[in-house]
Amino acid sequence: MALEMTTDTESAMNTMMSAPPAVSAEGETLKMRGRDVKVFYGDKQALHGVDLDVRKNQVTALIGPSGCGKSTFLRCLNRMNDTIDICRVQGDILLDNDDVYDPRIDVVELRARVGMVFQKPNPFPKSIFENVAYGPRIHGLAQGKSDLEDIVASSLQRAGLFEEVKDRLDEPGTGLSGGQQQRLCIARAIAVSPEVILMDEPCSALDPIATAKVEELIDELRQNYTIVIVTHSMQQAARVSQRTAFFHLGNLVEEGLTNDIFTNPKDQRTQDYITGRFG
Amino acid sequence: MFWTYAALLLLVFVTANVYGRFRAMQVAGHQLSALHSRPSYHGGYLAILAALPAFVLLIAWAVVEPRLLDTMVISAKAEIVEGLSKAELQAFLRDARAIAFGGIVAFSDAGKEQAAEVFSSLAQTSFFLKTTLIIALVAGGLWYGNRTITPAMRARHFVERTVMGLLILCSAVAIFTTIGIVLSLIFESLMFFRQIPILDFVFGTHWSPQSAFEGAGAEHGEANTEIFGAIPLLVGTMLITAIAIFVAAPVGLLSAIYLSDYASTPVRAIAKPVLEILAGIPTVVYGFFAALTVAPFIRGWGESIGLSVSSESALAAGLVMGIMIIPFVSSLSDDVINAVPQSLRDGSAGLGATKSETIRRVVLPAALPGIVSALILAISRAIGETMIVVMAAGLAANITVNPLEAVTTVTVQIVTLLVGDQEFDSAKTLAAFALGLLLFCITLALNIFALRVVKKYREQYD
Numbered sequence: 001m002a003l004e005m006t007t008d009t010e011s012a013m014n015t016m017m018s019a020p021p022a023v024s025a026e027g028e029t030l031k032m033r034g035r036d037v038k039v040f041y042g043d044k045q046a047l048h049g050v051d052l053d054v055r056k057n058q059v060t061a062l063i064g065p066s067g068c069g070k071s072t073f074l075r076c077l078n079r080m081n082d083t084i085d086i087c088r089v090q091g092d093i094l095l096d097n098d099d100v101y102d103p104r105i106d107v108v109e110l111r112a113r114v115g116m117v118f119q120k121p122n123p124f125p126k127s128i129f130e131n132v133a134y135g136p137r138i139h140g141l142a143q144g145k146s147d148l149e150d151i152v153a154s155s156l157q158r159a160g161l162f163e164e165v166k167d168r169l170d171e172p173g174t175g176l177s178g179g180q181q182q183r184l185c186i187a188r189a190i191a192v193s194p195e196v197i198l199m200d201e202p203c204s205a206l207d208p209i210a211t212a213k214v215e216e217l218i219d220e221l222r223q224n225y226t227i228v229i230v231t232h233s234m235q236q237a238a239r240v241s242q243r244t245a246f247f248h249l250g251n252l253v254e255e256g257l258t259n260d261i262f263t264n265p266k267d268q269r270t271q272d273y274i275t276g277r278f279g
Numbered sequence: 280m281f282w283t284y285a286a287l288l289l290l291v292f293v294t295a296n297v298y299g300r301f302r303a304m305q306v307a308g309h310q311l312s313a314l315h316s317r318p319s320y321h322g323g324y325l326a327i328l329a330a331l332p333a334f335v336l337l338i339a340w341a342v343v344e345p346r347l348l349d350t351m352v353i354s355a356k357a358e359i360v361e362g363l364s365k366a367e368l369q370a371f372l373r374d375a376r377a378i379a380f381g382g383i384v385a386f387s388d389a390g391k392e393q394a395a396e397v398f399s400s401l402a403q404t405s406f407f408l409k410t411t412l413i414i415a416l417v418a419g420g421l422w423y424g425n426r427t428i429t430p431a432m433r434a435r436h437f438v439e440r441t442v443m444g445l446l447i448l449c450s451a452v453a454i455f456t457t458i459g460i461v462l463s464l465i466f467e468s469l470m471f472f473r474q475i476p477i478l479d480f481v482f483g484t485h486w487s488p489q490s491a492f493e494g495a496g497a498e499h500g501e502a503n504t505e506i507f508g509a510i511p512l513l514v515g516t517m518l519i520t521a522i523a524i525f526v527a528a529p530v531g532l533l534s535a536i537y538l539s540d541y542a543s544t545p546v547r548a549i550a551k552p553v554l555e556i557l558a559g560i561p562t563v564v565y566g567f568f569a570a571l572t573v574a575p576f577i578r579g580w581g582e583s584i585g586l587s588v589s590s591e592s593a594l595a596a597g598l599v600m601g602i603m604i605i606p607f608v609s610s611l612s613d614d615v616i617n618a619v620p621q622s623l624r625d626g627s628a629g630l631g632a633t634k635s636e637t638i639r640r641v642v643l644p645a646a647l648p649g650i651v652s653a654l655i656l657a658i659s660r661a662i663g664e665t666m667i668v669v670m671a672a673g674l675a676a677n678i679t680v681n682p683l684e685a686v687t688t689v690t691v692q693i694v695t696l697l698v699g700d701q702e703f704d705s706a707k708t709l710a711a712f713a714l715g716l717l718l719f720c721i722t723l724a725l726n727i728f729a730l731r732v733v734k735k736y737r738e739q740y741d
Contacts, residue, residue: 083628085543108631116629122622125645134640135630185626192630 179210483508522597531608615649
């Protein structure tokens with residue numbers, strides 16, 4: 001208790017981080033935990049108390065009809081909702097054992113640990129190299145030029161883009177195709193070595209071939225990162241995720257192994273949604 | 280007379296419009312679906328056919344008639360006007376017209392009386408001819424239009440082509456006016472350069488056109504070519520513009536950043552219009568603010584720390600001009616900064632960048648072309664600004680970069696050259712046109728440069 005009262009953020013956080021990680025009933029490590037998460041946009045309530053765990057080194061898919069709150073929940077995980085003036089968040093969201101809405105948590109550090117990839121590819125109007133180097137630069141991750149080049153190259157490699165762009169790192173990132181741009185955005189997110197990557201419908205602006213590449217990439221990234229993905233495509237959820245959460249009207253209806261959700265849903269609404277009766 | 284006809288044609292237009300609609304419904308058997316075009320287009324079709332040709336004729340007549348009459352009178356009375364100079368001939372015709380159509384007659388004589396008779400008989404013929412032609416055109420248009428209104432007739436295409444013609448005409452007026460102004464600048468400047476070599480003008484360092492014809496033989500003497508050097512004016516203009524940009528660029532840009540990315544909605548809703556009010560203040564108000572408030576203040580402040588400040592300093596004019604162009608910079612920059620997509624800001628924030636990092640490293644670079652063009656537009660505005668510098672910058676054509684001294688600008692000198700009674704073919708007056716051309720070339724070059732910058736970088740993000 002005395003330690004938690006200290007104003008020294010660093011030592012308080014070290015103390016908290018040294019606590020044993022939370023585990024699920026099956027013994028899997030829980031990377032992020034949401035407890036009774038409520039979100040309000042002005043007077044309108046978008047989430048009605050959601051409890052959801054994200055397991056380490058797994059892909060968790062959030063599905064549900066438009067306006068069900070799945071993107072809102074995703075954006076709570078790295079506090080992207082802070083940029084919306086009228087948005088209020090209640091409840092607890094824990095990353096390991098740190099409450100991400102704790103005032104002692106620096107949102108900059110949080111977002112370095114919990115990266116994000118957006119619906120529409122949004123490369124900066126800079127060169128491919130500068131796009132990837134952006135994160136490491138602002139966080140001071142590279143010791144000098146060659147180190148930075150290594151980080152950029154390995155990030156591009158992990159995003160499966162290096163072979164396609166290695167000869168034109170100086171060209172603008174906006175000149176790439178849509179699928180390449182999205183993989184560039186993933187490389188950009190990887191470059192700051194996050195622990196969790198949030199993806200908000202990362203393939204909705206891509207053609208099927210580019211989508212297949214990104215899905216393949218998501219499966220590979222699971223080795224090193226914990227991934228939460230919002231998707232409108234149930235096939236995509238089935239293909240890439242280990243666990244699936246179904247949202248409806250701001251409530252979490254059902255969460256479980258992807259296989260169970262799609263073959264043996266417990267709730268009638270889930271059943272109706274995955275069989276295409278609504279949404 | 281012209282306006283009576285115009286009013287009558289308007290009446291024809293309205294009536295034909297109403298009748299055209301009625302007629303269209305009639306030929307369609309009161310079934311709208313049978314018509315290719317809606318009845319209102321048939322109305323427009325008939326109205327245009329009836330009134331437009333007659334209206335064009337009316338305008339052409341009004342333009343051509345006076346000259347035609349003059350020519351015919353001159354050829355009819357060649358024996359009277361023979362041997363008159365151009366000015367005398369004009370006076371003769373003026374008096375003859377006054378006798379014929381009423382007006383103030385300077386003095387009349389037999390020749391003018393005869394010419395006046397020719398005038399009135401010709402005018403009568405012209406009147407009858409015009410009336411007959413107009414009636415014929417209206418009647419012909421109505422007859423043809425009425426006959427061609429059928430359900431399948433493509434009245435909409437006809438009306439829309441006519442409207443397009445009208446739009447083209449209006450833009451042509453604007454374009455040809457611009458071309459006309461530029462041509463007049465060029466021709467007057469050429470007359471100036473015939474007296475003063477162009478190199479002496481552009482590269483000369485001495486400017487005192489008021490002393491051009493002083494001394495012996497001033498009345499008919501050759502213009503002194505050494506005193507039309509534009510360099511001091513350009514230096515003064517650049518100095519004041521530089522001071523103005525020095526004030527306006529940081530203040531305008533930083534306030535634009537605050538307004539677009541930091542200000543809450545209510546603050547923005549109030550602050551932005553207030554800032555734009557600055558742009559609505561008449562420049563003459565800025566002018567006396569500069570001359571009566573800022574200049575004495577700077578002078579007093581300079582004296583208190585032991586500097587000698589001229590009472591009409593470049594600093595005072597530049598500062599106030601800088602304040603004047605703040606809204607240009609801030610409003611335009613605000614627009615381009617807002618145009619940077621939110622997705623880029625989110626992308627940066629999602630990587631853990633702070634707001635200021637996002638603005639410095641993502642938003643400003645993305646908005647840079649627009650900001651540059653905003654600054655260049657502000658510069659060309661400052662270069663062409665007149666009132667503030669007339670009131671606050673002074674007339675002394677010094678070559679100096681000391682902002683505490685008096686300088687003068689291109690615009691101030693144009694005003695000085697053209698105020699008062701002037702001969703329109705002396706080098707002194709023509710110098711104003713040459714200065715205007717110079718100013719025009721500079722601002723044109725800046726604007727083209729700004730447009731190119733914007734075009735080159737425009738679609739970097741979408």
